[in-house]
Amino acid sequence: MDEERLARLEARLLRLEDELAITRLVASYGPLVDAGEAEAVAGLWADDGAYDVDGWQMTSRADIRAMVESDGHQGLIAGGCSHFLGPAHVIVSGDEAVAVCESILVRHREGSYSVRRAGANHFTLRRQPDGWRIQHRTTRALDGSAEARALLVARAAR
Amino acid sequence: MDEERLARLEARLLRLEDELAITRLVASYGPLVDAGEAEAVAGLWADDGAYDVDGWQMTSRADIRAMVESDGHQGLIAGGCSHFLGPAHVIVSGDEAVAVCESILVRHREGSYSVRRAGANHFTLRRQPDGWRIQHRTTRALDGSAEARALLVARAAR
Amino acid sequence: MDEERLARLEARLLRLEDELAITRLVASYGPLVDAGEAEAVAGLWADDGAYDVDGWQMTSRADIRAMVESDGHQGLIAGGCSHFLGPAHVIVSGDEAVAVCESILVRHREGSYSVRRAGANHFTLRRQPDGWRIQHRTTRALDGSAEARALLVARAAR
Numbered sequence: 114m115d116e117e118r119l120a121r122l123e124a125r126l127l128r129l130e131d132e133l134a135i136t137r138l139v140a141s142y143g144p145l146v147d148a149g150e151a152e153a154v155a156g157l158w159a160d161d162g163a164y165d166v167d168g169w170q171m172t173s174r175a176d177i178r179a180m181v182e183s184d185g186h187q188g189l190i191a192g193g194c195s196h197f198l199g200p201a202h203v204i205v206s207g208d209e210a211v212a213v214c215e216s217i218l219v220r221h222r223e224g225s226y227s228v229r230r231a232g233a234n235h236f237t238l239r240r241q242p243d244g245w246r247i248q249h250r251t252t253r254a255l256d257g258s259a260e261a262r263a264l265l266v267a268r269a270a271r
Numbered sequence: 272m273d274e275e276r277l278a279r280l281e282a283r284l285l286r287l288e289d290e291l292a293i294t295r296l297v298a299s300y301g302p303l304v305d306a307g308e309a310e311a312v313a314g315l316w317a318d319d320g321a322y323d324v325d326g327w328q329m330t331s332r333a334d335i336r337a338m339v340e341s342d343g344h345q346g347l348i349a350g351g352c353s354h355f356l357g358p359a360h361v362i363v364s365g366d367e368a369v370a371v372c373e374s375i376l377v378r379h380r381e382g383s384y385s386v387r388r389a390g391a392n393h394f395t396l397r398r399q400p401d402g403w404r405i406q407h408r409t410t411r412a413l414d415g416s417a418e419a420r421a422l423l424v425a426r427a428a429r
Numbered sequence: 430m431d432e433e434r435l436a437r438l439e440a441r442l443l444r445l446e447d448e449l450a451i452t453r454l455v456a457s458y459g460p461l462v463d464a465g466e467a468e469a470v471a472g473l474w475a476d477d478g479a480y481d482v483d484g485w486q487m488t489s490r491a492d493i494r495a496m497v498e499s500d501g502h503q504g505l506i507a508g509g510c511s512h513f514l515g516p517a518h519v520i521v522s523g524d525e526a527v528a529v530c531e532s533i534l535v536r537h538r539e540g541s542y543s544v545r546r547a548g549a550n551h552f553t554l555r556r557q558p559d560g561w562r563i564q565h566r567t568t569r570a571l572d573g574s575a576e577a578r579a580l581l582v583a584r585a586a587r
Contacts (some may be wrong), residue, residue: 118277119434125284126441132291133448140516144549144581150310153582153584193573194530195547197379199514200298200358213302217377217384219533220549221572223584226533226544228384231353231377255305255352256379265302266311276435283442290449299512358456358516369554371460376536387489389511389535389549391460413463413536423460424469 131205134245135238139201139212151181159246161237166252193221198234206269208240213267216256216261231255233263289363292403293396295360297370307348309339317404318398325411356392364427368400371425373413389413393422416418447521450561451554452587455528457515465506467497475555475563477563484566522585523552529583531571547571551580 123169135153138157145154155174158164164171164180171177180186197219237249253261294318296315303312313332322329322338329335333405355377359370376388396406411419453475461470465476471490474480480487480496496502513535515527534546553565569577 129287129445141518144518145532147576181527191573193571195571197515197531201353202299202302215301215355219544226547228377228386230383255351255353257349262306265306287445332442357453357513360457360460373459386535387543389542413511415507420464423464
């Protein structure tokens, strides 16, 4: 009976650890990408992880590293910007998880700041031997499209 | 003695589960309301839960569903918007809880985005047989009013 | 063996409690400072805690209380504003911790709202007998400076 109770405690604890690990991972994306930490950003994804942002398809860690190192992104952070992600709504199902959040992109230019975009973000994640990693992330501008809105609904991984 | 130790562990674990459940509930509101998921949004409230936003009084799940389905809200999401809530400051006291967060409303119009409003949000929540639900939410624009500012202080439920 | 298992459970639980306590502390800063709760804001810091914001050096709770009570800050909140902090990326190492997040400052003026600033925030925290407190917080505008970007990388306390 104590054995059962202990095992139940361990299972509940693991669920919390999983949820917090994924929350932490999503919370680290904005700061890391705005710091220009290409290697660390790429390491949030699985080796074969994908990132599809408004049709730009990245399908490996190397692709994600290249995005952070690109002239486009380096220009953004050299001018001053914040990829500001909101708190993630996380649903864990065993070794898979889904996380959803909204985001805004704030840019600095000549002493003033403005919101350049609001986005919908949908992540699927998988437990790896060394922790949770993003398997697929899709981001779309919240410009009224049905596609963007559909990304905001977190449903348990099948 | 092991019995006591186990019981203490279970109590600490339950407190964390409660806090995370409420954090998750609040984090899901923005994505769900911007997706237009009327049923899911209403389901965050208790049957007799209330939502008072700048004097608009909703006092049931049906009222909240109707707000999401209203022409006003449907127009907002068809044009593109983000009800962007910040991380909630949660205080759990047994079967009751208080959560507080700030929020901004970002709207898209003709390819550009702007912040239309910043708000103060105060939630009281209650444990139901099937999980935590909002009993009362009050939201006010952060326009300098003392009423809005008072909502930002999370005090333990009595 | 049960003894070992219990001790391991307790250690894992404590780590989660620590991470959540720090997340909660950071999430409470914006609401409390915008409510003008000088005493409560100061209480988030250690007695000898420091806050360095764009070169303004506060080095005690009294300094932080004075900042909240200053004409500058009181003018901000009387006009309407949100110190909107994103979810913190927290790394706990025993009795020390690091937390990193981005923030925006939204101001209200004559019925309209605008983002006046985006910031990088780096906190070091220490466990005190009565809970976690901020030892040092550094905040810099995300205007492209290398200094601001470096604050966004959370590295474990040594």
